[in-house]
Amino acid sequence: xxxxxxxxxxxxxxxxxxxxxxxxxxxxxxxxxxxxxxxxxxxxxxxxxxxxxxxxxxxxxxxxxxxxxxxxxxxxxxxxxxxxxxxxxxxxxxxxxxxxxxxxxxxxxxxxxxxxxxxxxxxxxxxxxxxxxxxxxxxxxxxxxxxxxxxxxxxxxxxxxxxxxxxxxxxxxxxxxxxxxxxxxx
Amino acid sequence: xxxxxxxxxxxxxxxxxxxxxxxxxxxxxxxxxxxxxxxxxxxxxxxxxxxxxxxxxxxxxxxxxxxxxxxxxxxxxxxxxxxxxxxxxxxxxxxxxxxxxxxxxxxxxxxxxxxxxxxxxxxxxxxxxxxxxxxxxxxxxxxxxxxxxxxxxxxxxxxxxxxx
Numbered sequence: 606x607x608x609x610x611x612x613x614x615x616x617x618x619x620x621x622x623x624x625x626x627x628x629x630x631x632x633x634x635x636x637x638x639x640x641x642x643x644x645x646x647x648x649x650x651x652x653x654x655x656x657x658x659x660x661x662x663x664x665x666x667x668x669x670x671x672x673x674x675x676x677x678x679x680x681x682x683x684x685x686x687x688x689x690x691x692x693x694x695x696x697x698x699x700x701x702x703x704x705x706x707x708x709x710x711x712x713x714x715x716x717x718x719x720x721x722x723x724x725x726x727x728x729x730x731x732x733x734x735x736x737x738x739x740x741x742x743x744x745x746x747x748x749x750x751x752x753x754x755x756x757x758x759x760x761x762x763x764x765x766x767x768x769x770x771x772x773x774x775x776x777x778x779x780x781x782x783x784x785x786x787x788x789x790x791x
Numbered sequence: 792x793x794x795x796x797x798x799x800x801x802x803x804x805x806x807x808x809x810x811x812x813x814x815x816x817x818x819x820x821x822x823x824x825x826x827x828x829x830x831x832x833x834x835x836x837x838x839x840x841x842x843x844x845x846x847x848x849x850x851x852x853x854x855x856x857x858x859x860x861x862x863x864x865x866x867x868x869x870x871x872x873x874x875x876x877x878x879x880x881x882x883x884x885x886x887x888x889x890x891x892x893x894x895x896x897x898x899x900x901x902x903x904x905x906x907x908x909x910x911x912x913x914x915x916x917x918x919x920x921x922x923x924x925x926x927x928x929x930x931x932x933x934x935x936x937x938x939x940x941x942x943x944x945x946x947x948x949x950x951x952x953x954x955x
Contacts, residue, residue, distance in 0.1 A: 608949040612899060616812070616918040619896055624807035629800055632830060636837045702835045702859045703842055703852065705931025706912060709859045787862075789907055 650687060657684055672745055678738030682731040689727050693720060710787060717784035724777045736766070799837055806853050809919060813854070816915040817861040820900035832860045847928060854921070855929045858912045895952070902951035906944065913937065914944045 657680050664676055696719065700712045739762060747755050807829070814828040815821075835856050843852055903911055909930065916926045927937040 608953065609945045612949065612952060613918050613920065615895060616899065617920065619812070622808050622811045624804045628807075629803050632803065632833055633796065633799075635830065636834055639834060702856045702863075703839055704859070705855065705929060706858045706862060706909070707931030709931075710862060710909075713863055786908070 650691060654684060654687060669745065671741060675738045675741035675745070678734050678741065680738075682734040682738065686728065686731040689723055693723060714784065714787045717780055717787065720780050721784065724773075724780070728773060732770075795840060799840065802836060802840075802849070802853070803833060806850070810853065810857050812919065813857050813915050814861060816900065816903050816918070817911060819904035820897060828857075828861055828864055831864055832857045835860050848925075851925050851928055854916060854919075854925075858916075858929060861912070862908055898952050899948075902948050905951065906947075910940070910944050913940060914948060917941050917945070 661676065661680050665673065667673060693716075697716055700709070700716060702709065704712070743759070746758055750758070810832050811825060811829050814825040814832070817828065818824040832853075836853065839856065843849070847855075903914060906914065909932075913926060913930060916929060917923075921929075923937050923941060924934055926941070927934040930937065932940070
């Protein structure tokens with residue numbers, strides 16, 4: 606195996622890359638920024654849920670059952686989707702990088718398998734429920750809002766839906782790609 | 792700087808070159824992807840520093856985090872990036888020995904890249920000169936199995952580099 610020794614020698618003596626003070630300071634800044642972003646993210650998500658639930662309570666006095674059904678479906682699907690995302694994030698953060706790589710790989714594979722159910726089951730159901738809620742509300746919007754504002758709400762909702770679906774598609778493709786790579790037999 | 796930050800800087804200074812080499816190996820020699828992985832590895836080290844209990848050597852612990860980070864973050868390398876990387880390596884070296892050395896490294900990177908993720912980690916740790924017992928602790932495969940596997944991958948790799 607002399608040839609391998611030669612390769613090993615070349616490997617260990619390849620152009621040296623040393624740590625720099627600037628590199629460390631940038632890293633430290635990133636570490637702190639990630640910690641701050643996590644705190645901000647949690648605050649934003651909690652506030653979103655509080656606002657959505659408060660809005661639902663606020664409009665619960667509204668007498669129209671159709672309106673309540675539409676808004677309830679929209680907000681309910683959003684809250685459930687956010688809750689599932691928070692649960693996933695918690696599950697991902699719990700994966701221990703200190704473990705040996707076989708255990709880590711198995712934990713990561715389990716996580717992405719769980720995400721597959723989220724993407725193939727929960728997200729489509731939440732999306733369809735949200736759209737049904739919106740469609741139920743449309744006649745009410747048409748009756749109460751000006752024609753221009755009604756069209757604005759209708760088209761902006763369609764555009765937002767397309768953008769959301771595009772980002773979801775990219776996310777699903779990325780995560781399924783990772784799962785596929787993890788499942789490649791050793 | 793606090794005590795944790797001092798320890799962190801010491802770890803960073805002492806381990807940056809080996810973490811960088813391992814990440815370069817994982818990304819098939821793509822420096823830009825490797826730098827992202829190095830950054831991610833050191834972020835994970837910071838986040839897990841409080842959990843380090845001296846049960847294993849710090850070097851083993853760092854390699855473990857690095858291998859796991861590469862495993863979690865690895866993205867399919869775009870062909871365009873790879874071509875650009877090779878081109879820049881060829882242009883940047885004018886003397887023949889350097890060019891030959893770089894060509895050999897490119898071939899080595901390419902051969903390592905053809906291995907599956909676990910074999911890739913095993914051979915990169917072997918190239919770093921780690922004892923096989925330590926490799927088995929990092930990968931989570933029995934020592935005996937690692938020994939057999941290292942032997943097989945070494946043959947595969949040497950053959951690939953020589954035939955390249």
